[in-house]
Amino acid sequence: MKNIIIVGAGLAGSYMAYAMGKKGYRVQVFEKRPDPRKSNYGSGRSINLVVSHRGWTALKYAGIEQDIREIVVPAYGRQIHDLEGNESYFAYNIEGKAIHSIxxxxxxxxxxxxxxxxxxxxxxxxxxxxxxxxxKGIVQMQQGEQSNTYTADLIVGADGTGSSVRGALMKQPRFNFSQEFIDSGYKEVHIPATQDGLPQLNIDALHIWPRQEFMLMGLANMDNGFTGTVFAPFDGEFGLDNLPKGEDGIRYFQKYFKDAIPLIPNLAEQWESNPTSALACIRCNPYHWGTNTMLIGDAAHATVPFYGEGMNGSLEDVRVFLELLDEYGHSNMKKLLEKYTELRVPAGNALVDLSLRNFIEMRDLVADPKFQLRKKIERKVQSNHPDKWTPLYTLVKFTNIPYQQAKEEGERQDEIMEQILAMEGIEECWDSDKVEQEVLRRL
Ligand SMILES: Cc1cc2nc3c(=O)[nH]c(=O)nc-3n(C[C@H](O)[C@H](O)[C@H](O)COP(=O)(O)OP(=O)(O)OC[C@H]3O[C@@H](n4cnc5c(N)ncnc54)[C@H](O)[C@@H]3O)c2cc1C
Known part of the structure; x- marks a missing residue:
């Protein structure tokens, strides 16, 4: 394998280009959009993302962790804003580790x-x-008026949700594909820093205004501003489709996110002009074809953004592939790519499942007293027995345990905690040794 073509210079494609280039391969990347250095690359899409442990592991593997650490803002916990404007803070984990906004x-x-x-x-x-x-190992690119043909030993589809490479694979027999839109979408609003350049919200936290069917989320930027994102159903009285005008946005915020209004000076304008976007989950199988084609990132497993893991999982795809390449070499691409599919399809599917699950947790459960009680019990058990209990969120965001294993462990923990929360008088005795022993007994 000498020549590699990567279709798409998004996060996964450009990361893979660097890492494969470092290994000495000749890499050609083709990107349909203009050069990001000459244009507003991210326009219309989420302005910032969360980098978690898996993302860092991939960046470290390629030797560029430090380059990226320079442009991130840490968040150590969730700050919950209730309907009355009260705020409560929950650290992400007992060791004080952070996720990072970029x-x-x-x-x-x-x-x-x-x-x-x-x-x-x-x-x-x-x-x-x-x-x-x-x-034939060829890709055709529309470049201005011309359609040009390029050949490669390996074609990598890193071209996101609407992947053209996956589109070609879908014409093959026994290639499985599914796409499902959820009935919620999102709209972003920018929360600027103060005129003195100070943050208007606690900069160390990811902010959530959970309102059961919908929520507002705030993620810090380097300039002390925040990207606010409303995730909400399209339908219903306060559905995004029924709130097209700036004044609708103001009415909506007045009813549900009142304390956020003073943070956003031009809310009506932003509400009306910023796009409303849909959210879909994509699954497919396999993630490769024959000896010369593979999918990475959203092209293989686009997901809803509620675990903030789509990009982290995408970088992990590449890191796993690179490690397989280290192990097997490129002389037997069939075996290498089969192994890649074997490892990553279950991970991709679990990533989608976990992301859907976390939507419920973020918009609904974080404001539920039972859920908060569960978190307190889990925290106590974890701090006394860190070898026995690692909460699902920690497994997903702060370890490299395969997503499917994390998901299984999360389901096991759900069963145990359901029984514990059903104990009589649990609200009063949650802190007791007896409750802790009951948890341990069920492990
Ligand atoms: C609102 C929102 C918030 C999110 N937050 C997080 C988060 O906090 N953490 C996280 O880990 N993930 C997050 N994600 C998910 C993350 O954005 C994606 O998982 C990630 O961008 C996937 O990277 P990718 O390179 O596979 O795809 P993309 O980033 O979509 O890149 C694909 C590239 O391919 C190009 N392309 C497409 N078609 C062609 C073609 N025919 N020819 C050539 N080029 C083409 C595109 O222009 C693009 O540059 C979020 C997503 C959304 C929508």
Whole structure:
């Protein structure tokens, strides 16, 4: 394997280009959008993302962890804003570890720059992949008026949710694919820093205004501003489809997120002009074809953003592939790619399941007293017996345990905690040794 073509210079594609370039492969990347350094790359999409342990592990593997650490803002816990404007803070874990917020466009730009600095990597923008023939190992790119053909030993589909490479695979027999839109979407609003450049919210936290069917979330930016995102159903009286005007947005915020209104000076304007976007989950199987084609990232497993793991899982795809390449070499690509599919399809499916599950937790459960009680009990058991109890959130965000194993463990913990929360008088005795012993007995 000498030449690699990566379709898509998003987060997964540009990361893979860098990492494969570092290994000495000749990498050509084709990206349909213009060069991010000459345009507003992230326009219309989430301005910032959360990097978690899996993301860091991948970046570390490629030797670029420090480059990215310079452009992140840590969040150590969730700050919950209730309907009355009261706030409560919950640390993410007992060790004080953080997740990190990063600007999507800055992250992408940095990865593109790092990849392009390698002499054996080229990135060509304004190149729309419109045809893939994996039997011949060719991709066709629409570049301006021309359609040009390129050949490769390995074709990587890193072209996101609407992947053209996956589109070609879908024409093959026995290639499985499913896409499901959830009935909620999202709209972003920017919460600026004060005129003195200070944050208007606790900068150390991810902020949530949970309102059961919907929520507002705030993630910090490097400039002390926050990206606010409303996740809500499209339908219903306060559905996003029924709130098109700026004044509708104000009415909605007055009813449900009143304390956030003073933080957003031009709320009506932003509400009306910022797009409302849909959210879909994509699953497919396999993640490869024959000996020369593979999918990574959202092209393989797009998911709803409620665990903040889509990009982390995408970087993990690449890291796992690179480690397989280290182990097997590239002389037997069939075996290598089969192994990649074997490891990553269950992980991708579990990532989708976990993300759907966390939507319920974020919008609904975090405001539920029973859920908060459960968290308190879990925290106590974890701090006294860290070897026996690791909460699901920690498994997903702060370890590299395969997503499917984390999911299984989470289900086991659900069963145990359901029984514990059903104990008589649990509200009064949750802190007792007896409750702790009951948890341990069920493990
Ligand atoms: C609101 C929201 C919030 C999110 N928050 C988080 C978070 O906090 N943490 C997290 O880990 N994940 C988060 N995600 C998920 C994350 O954005 C994705 O999982 C991640 O961007 C996937 O990276 P990717 O490179 O696979 O795809 P993309 O980033 O979508 O990149 C695909 C690239 O391929 C290009 N392309 C597409 N078609 C073609 C073509 N035909 N030819 C050439 N190029 C093409 C595109 O222009 C694009 O540059 C969030 C997603 C959303 C929607």
């Amino acid at each position: 600007s999507r466009s800055e992250f992408n730009r940095k990865l593109v720059e790092l990849a392009e600095a390698l002499p054996n990597v080229t990135i060509t923008f304004d190149s729309n992949c419109h045809h893939v023939d994996f039997n």
